Structure formats: structure tokens, C-alpha cells
Amino acid sequence: MDYSIKIGGEAGQGIQTIGETLSKVFSSAGYHVFTHQDYESRIRGGHNFFQIRFSEKSVMASRDKIDIIVAFDKASIEQHERELSEYGQIIYDSSTLKQKYEKSYFLDIPFTELAVKHGKNKIMANTVAIGAVHGMLGMELDILIKIIKDTFIKKGEDIIKANIDSAIAGHDYAIKQCLKCSFATAPFTKPKMLxxxxxxxxxxxxxxxxxxxxxxxxxxxxxxxxxxxxxxxxxxxxxxxxxxxxxxxxxxxxxxxxxxxxxxxxxxxxxxxxxxxxxxxxxxxxxxxxxxxxxxxxxxxxxxxxxxxxxxxxxxxxxxxxxxxxxxxxxxxxxxxxxxxxxxxxxxxxxxxxxxxxxxxxxxxxxxxxxxxxxIKYIDYRLRGDALKSLKEYKRHAFTNNGITPLAVLGDSKHLVVADSDEHDEEGHIIEDAETRVKMVDKRLFKKLPLIHKEIEPPLFYGHQNPEIVISGWGSTYGVMKEVVDELLSNWDIAMLHFSEIYPFPPTNKFNYLKVLKDAKITICIENNATGQFAKLMRTETGYSFNQLINKYDGRPFTIEFLMGEIDALIR
Incomplete structure (x- = not known):
């Protein structure tokens, strides 16, 4: 089981609410869930979508192919119909879109009509759609009903009942009408945190x-x-x-x-x-x-x-x-x-x-x-209470061997605390002399930096232990790179290096990632920018240059299929 659902519509139509509710249902059922959103910079109108991928196995990125499209506007069909998977379905309300689609993978569900009939309000159309998705997947409504009760507990029993009745109406309609639906969900397990x-x-x-x-x-x-x-x-x-x-x-x-x-x-x-x-x-x-x-x-x-x-x-x-x-x-x-x-x-x-x-x-x-x-690490590095009051003198910027000086809490100290944006002496008073300036820069920069550098962890290494191909990235590219490595491992000796502690640049004494890169035949840096900013930082800090770059800068994230195609093209 590995399904993707895309809910599309205009801003103001509750697309995010539908997506987050379904995501809560799937995570509460114990499935692994990954979601991402695409929305325009406007309060009303435009075209937005919320994409959900869920599976009984770990998922960390979005796929191109969609199994269920919930279309609340025509743009959802015009822009995303081509993304439908082999057995995918598009559900929509022809009365709302004022258009009937005759292709076999379209399912016309009267969201608004069912909402008015069973929920007494057309605003319940979104809940009808959520119920319909459950019906298409062959899922019962127990988890959804609990979420509805928890969500609307302060709204009263009438609102709760209206939402539950609307969900049931959508669920039952989809079961009866979606004769081509062949989706099957895995058994429920322990709920997961979303x-x-x-x-x-x-x-x-x-x-x-x-x-x-x-x-x-x-x-x-x-x-x-x-x-x-x-x-x-x-x-x-x-x-x-x-x-x-x-x-x-x-x-x-x-x-x-x-x-x-x-x-x-x-x-x-x-x-x-x-x-x-x-x-x-x-x-x-x-x-x-x-x-x-x-x-x-x-x-x-x-x-x-x-x-x-x-x-x-x-x-x-x-x-x-x-x-x-x-x-x-x-x-x-x-x-x-x-x-x-x-x-x-x-x-x-x-x-x-x-x-x-x-x-x-x-x-x-x-x-x-x-x-x-x-x-979780919590150490209070500040001087407070008795520890501060017992000090005979307090110099906020005292010269020390490691550059780190006492940090007092104001109000707890009998000593004068001085701070200034100008260069200053050990007590914090403004200075103009060259000697103190040099000592202060040494204190703030050169004494602290080597200690900070030791705190930085190396990149995460994942994949083949002796890779011929290494893909590297930083920040939010982690999930898509990991899934791509899993997909390509059967054909290639491939691994990934993911950097999350960027600066100071990670030392190699804990893990020699530079050797991994130098031993590989092909190294590729993957970034969501036009100029390869991390690749430049790598070259600046280590002297190493990647063989290839994959840069995406259209405002959209990488998907698994897109990145696989780019990597495959470079390898071949």
C-alpha cells in the first residue's frame, strides 16, 4: 500500500482543512504519512493543493502519480488530470463545477447536495468529500468520527451530528458508486505522531x-x-x-x-x-x-x-x-x-x-x-542567585582562555552591568585603542570558533557502503534523496550525504566524508536554488568540487520521480 491523494481547489475552500483531517486519520490508523502543500499568495481564489502520501512503510517525499484527486475547481482537473495513476480516480461535484466529465476515471459526487440533505448546510461539502475518500479506500469511519467529535466538542452536538451525517453520506455514496475503485488499505496499527x-x-x-x-x-x-x-x-x-x-x-x-x-x-x-x-x-x-x-x-x-x-x-x-x-x-x-x-x-x-x-x-x-x-539538553549557562552574588567583581567581557565570559542575569547582581554596541573593554565601556580591539576580536572570534567547530556533527551517510555514486544535499532535500537512494540501490552502488549542520563546516575527524566523495566516480550536489550555493560552500571550505549539479529553482520541491530522472540522465 502506497497511495497519494491530492485535494485541489481555490483559496478559501478549505483545502488545507480536508488535507489535514485526512492526514490525521491516516496517522491515527498507524500509517506512515507525508504531506506537502502548494498555495498561491492570495486569500481567495487562485489554485491550491494539499498532497498526501500514506503507506504502511516509511514515506518521506511526494510522488508524481496521484491515486485520488479531489477536485473542488476546474484547475484541479486541468492541471492534475495527467498525474493520475493507472487505477486512479478523480472525484468532483458537477453541479459546483458546472461541467460533467464522462471519462471512466471521473466520479461525480454531489458534495453540496449531500451536505445540504444530511448536514443541513452546504458548508458540510468538505466533510462529505472526506467521507467519500474513506469510502473509496474501503476504510470505516470510526477514526474520522472520533476526530470530528474532538474537533467540534465546543461547537455543540448539532454541529458534531451534522458533520458525522455528512461524512457517512459521502462514504456510502462512494462505496455504491465507485465501482472501479480497487484501493485496499493495510490493517490499522499503533497511532503515530503527525x-x-x-x-x-x-x-x-x-x-x-x-x-x-x-x-x-x-x-x-x-x-x-x-x-x-x-x-x-x-x-x-x-x-x-x-x-x-x-x-x-x-x-x-x-x-x-x-x-x-x-x-x-x-x-x-x-x-x-x-x-x-x-x-x-x-x-x-x-x-x-x-x-x-x-x-x-x-x-x-x-x-x-x-x-x-x-x-x-x-x-x-x-x-x-x-x-x-x-x-x-x-x-x-x-x-x-x-x-x-x-x-x-x-x-x-x-x-x-x-x-x-x-x-x-x-x-x-x-x-x-x-x-x-x-x-533534549538543557544547561543553564547563566549566573544567577547566590552564584552571582558571591562574585567579588563582574566583568561582562572579561578576557578568558576560551573566550567565554560570565553571563549575569540582571537584577540578581550587585555589580554594574554595562552593554554597548561600540567596541568595549572587559567591563563593557567604550574604548578607542587598537590593543583592546584586537584582544576583543580574538576573544569573540578566534578563541570561540575552534570550540564551536568541535560541536558540529558530520553529514548523515546512507546507502551503499562503498558507493560509486554519491548524491549530496542539505536541509529539506533529505527525504527525497533517501527515497531515491532506496529506489536506485538495486541497480547502482549509490549512497547519499545529507548535511544538516552547515556552519562552521563539519570537520572530518568524526567521519571522513571527503574520502567518500573522492573515492566515488560520480558525485552530485542537489539543491533547490539556481547557483549551487552549498556546492560553492563545500569548495570554499574543503577544496572539493562535485562532478555534477542538479538545481531546481521553479519554486517547487523535488519529487521522487523527477529527481530519479535527473540522476539517471547524469549517470547515463
Whole structure:
């Protein structure tokens, strides 16, 4: 069993709600689920879709072929009919689309009529469609009914009954009318956790003790703020929607300076406004975690599409020379743990740490049995209470052997705490002399950087142990690369290297990935950008150049079949 469902329609038609409800059903049934979304930058109209892949085996990327298309607009048929699999079906409501399709793989289901008849409201048409998909798959409605009850518990029994009756109507209609449906689902197993990339970053921040999050809403980073704010009361977190990104980063820096773990997030356009704050964090040695959710630029670009074109921006933006750390998770699980590591390193070394994600990873949903909370690391590196009060003197920027100096919590200290964006002495007062300047740069940069470098883990290696072909990527390409390796292993000695800890660039003492690359006959770097930014970073940091590049920059993610075709063409 390995099925893909695409729900298509205009913005405002509840496409995401249908997709997320079905995804919850499948994950609750114990299936492995992967979803991704494609939506236009508009509140109403346009054409959007929500794609779900589910299987009894692990799935980590989308396929080109679709088994069930739920069409709420004509564009869903015009654009996606050719994607239908051999036994695929398209369900639609001819009365809504005002057109009848006669081909054998079309199933006309009167969503609106059934909604009015059984749910007493045409708004229930989406629930009819969800029920119809269940019927086509031969699934009973028990899990869906429980989800409906849990979702609408505050709406009252009438709303719950209307939704259940509508789902049953769609389910029964599909069973009776879809005579060509040959789908069969696997037996249910233990329910799985379903989580999106943005939610995993938010959850990782909460688990790491984040107590302040400030941001200005910007796709595709907004989901992080929404997730943390949904848990704010439960975990005592302040979430502030700032008036702009300049305010957001400075609020977060203020909160961190005052003694709590703080975070901000944005996309490229908003991060551009944050860069002065990034330098301020470096100069004042104030810990901060920044989520940079990439989308295609320049300028507003493709506001709701995906791309990996801000790696160099994250690496080199902001004035001055200072250490920074960049992580680029490839899965929600990596996002959860790397967010925790980001907070730990930011606090330990008193530096900014960036988490690079993108629209594809931010919005895609994956299933897991669970996250291992025992792996979460929390060490309070700040001086508080008695430990601070017992100090005879306090120099915020004292010269030390490792460059790391005491970080006091304001209000707990009897000593004066001074901070300034100008170059300063050990106590924080402004200076002008050359000798102190050199010592401060050495302290912030050259003493800390070797220690930070030791914290960086090597890339994940997967596939043939002595590969002739190595594909490499970073960030959100993880899932599609892994599935492609699994598909091609029967014909080729192929493996993958996936980099999620990007900068400082991983050392080779823990795992010599450079030897793997040099020993291979063909090496391919796969990126969602036009210029091969990671390939350039690899060459800059190690001197190694990939044989081939596969670059996709149309705002859409790689699918399994597309990437397999590109790799096969390069090999042959």
C-alpha cells in the first residue's frame, strides 16, 4: 500500500482543512504519512493543493502519480488530470463545477447536495468529500468520527451530528458508486505522531526552555510563532507580534539580555531587516536563536513557494566578523533536536545561531512514533542567585582562555552591568585603542570558533557502503534523496550525504566524508536554488568540487520521480 491523494481547489475552500483531517486519520490508523502543500499568495481564489502520501512503510517525499484527486475547481482537473495513476480516480461535484466529465476515471459526487440533505448546510461539502475518500479506500469511519467529535466538542452536538451525517453520506455514496475503485488499505496499527516542520521547530524551542518569542508574521515562518503562542500559557512563554522585524530581533535580544532564552524568526525579506540586530548580538555577546524560513526571492519573489537560496545570505550577512552557527534540518525530527542544539550552543558560546528551513519543510507533515525527550539538553549557562552574588567583581567581557565570559542575569547582581554596541573593554565601556580591539576580536572570534567547530556533527551517510555514486544535499532535500537512494540501490552502488549542520563546516575527524566523495566516480550536489550555493560552500571550505549539479529553482520541491530522472540522465 502506497497511495497519494491530492485535494485541489481555490483559496478559501478549505483545502488545507480536508488535507489535514485526512492526514490525521491516516496517522491515527498507524500509517506512515507525508504531506506537502502548494498555495498561491492570495486569500481567495487562485489554485491550491494539499498532497498526501500514506503507506504502511516509511514515506518521506511526494510522488508524481496521484491515486485520488479531489477536485473542488476546474484547475484541479486541468492541471492534475495527467498525474493520475493507472487505477486512479478523480472525484468532483458537477453541479459546483458546472461541467460533467464522462471519462471512466471521473466520479461525480454531489458534495453540496449531500451536505445540504444530511448536514443541513452546504458548508458540510468538505466533510462529505472526506467521507467519500474513506469510502473509496474501503476504510470505516470510526477514526474520522472520533476526530470530528474532538474537533467540534465546543461547537455543540448539532454541529458534531451534522458533520458525522455528512461524512457517512459521502462514504456510502462512494462505496455504491465507485465501482472501479480497487484501493485496499493495510490493517490499522499503533497511532503515530503527525507533525509539520514549523511545529517541530516550535516544539524544540519550548523543550529547550524558550520563554520569549518575538516576530512579525511572514510566510513561511509564521507557523513557528503560531505554534509557540498556542502553548504560551501552558509553558509560561511570552509571544510578541512586533510591528516589524527590526523590533522583533531587538525585543528578543532584550529578553535574552535580561536573562531568558529568546528566539525570533522570519523569511528572507524580514531577515534583511534583522541584520543590524544580528551584529548587535555578536558585539554584545547576547545569545539568540533565529529561524530563517527561506522562500524564493529577490524581493517579495514567490511568497508562498519554496527555495534554498538564502544559505549565502545566512552565512555572510551582517557587518563585522564574528562566529555564528547555521543548522539546516531536513526533517521535523531533525528540526526538533537541532532547535534544542541551537539554544544550547547560543547560550554556551553567547552567539547567534540560525536555523534554516524553507516552505517545503515548514509546511510538510511527517509521522513518527515519538520524539525521544531524553535527548533534549538543557544547561543553564547563566549566573544567577547566590552564584552571582558571591562574585567579588563582574566583568561582562572579561578576557578568558576560551573566550567565554560570565553571563549575569540582571537584577540578581550587585555589580554594574554595562552593554554597548561600540567596541568595549572587559567591563563593557567604550574604548578607542587598537590593543583592546584586537584582544576583543580574538576573544569573540578566534578563541570561540575552534570550540564551536568541535560541536558540529558530520553529514548523515546512507546507502551503499562503498558507493560509486554519491548524491549530496542539505536541509529539506533529505527525504527525497533517501527515497531515491532506496529506489536506485538495486541497480547502482549509490549512497547519499545529507548535511544538516552547515556552519562552521563539519570537520572530518568524526567521519571522513571527503574520502567518500573522492573515492566515488560520480558525485552530485542537489539543491533547490539556481547557483549551487552549498556546492560553492563545500569548495570554499574543503577544496572539493562535485562532478555534477542538479538545481531546481521553479519554486517547487523535488519529487521522487523527477529527481530519479535527473540522476539517471547524469549517470547515463
Amino acid at each position: 507533525i509539520a516542520g514549523n511545529d517541530a521547530i516550535g516544539l524544540g524551542a519550548i523543550a529547550s526552555g524558550c520563554k520569549f518569542y518575538a516576530a512579525y508574521p511572514m510566510t513561511p515562518s509564521t507557523g513557528i510563532m503560531l505554534y509557540i503562542s498556542s502553548k504560551a500559557k501552558e509553558y509560561g512563554i511570552i509571544v510578541e507580534q512586533a510591528e516589524d522585524e527590526i523590533s522583533a530581533i531587538n525585543m528578543a535580544l532584550g529578553a535574552s539580555f535580561a536573562g531568558v532564552r529568546a528566539m525570533t524568526g522570519s523569511s528572507g525579506g524580514g531577515f534583511a531587516l534583522m541584520v543590524e540586530g544580528l551584529s548587535l548580538a555578536a558585539m554584545t555577546e547576547t545569545p539568540i536563536v533565529i529561524a530563517l524560513a527561506q522562500r524564493p526571492g529577490p524581493a517579495t519573489g514567490f511568497p508562498t513557494r519554496t527555495e534554498q537560496a538564502e544559505l549565502q545570505f545566512a552565512l555572510y550577512t551582517a557587518h563585522g566578523e564574528f562566529p555564528r552557527v547555521i543548522f539546516a534540518p531536513g526533517t521535523p525530527e531533525q528540526a526538533f533536536y537541532l532547535t534544542n542544539k541551537a539554544f544550547d550552543i547560543a547560550e554556551k558560546y553567547q552567539i547567534p545561531v540560525l536555523i534554516l528551513t524553507d516552505q517545503y519543510l515548514a509546511d510538510s507533515q511527517w509521522t513518527y512514533d515519538n520524539f525521544d525527550i531524553s535527548k
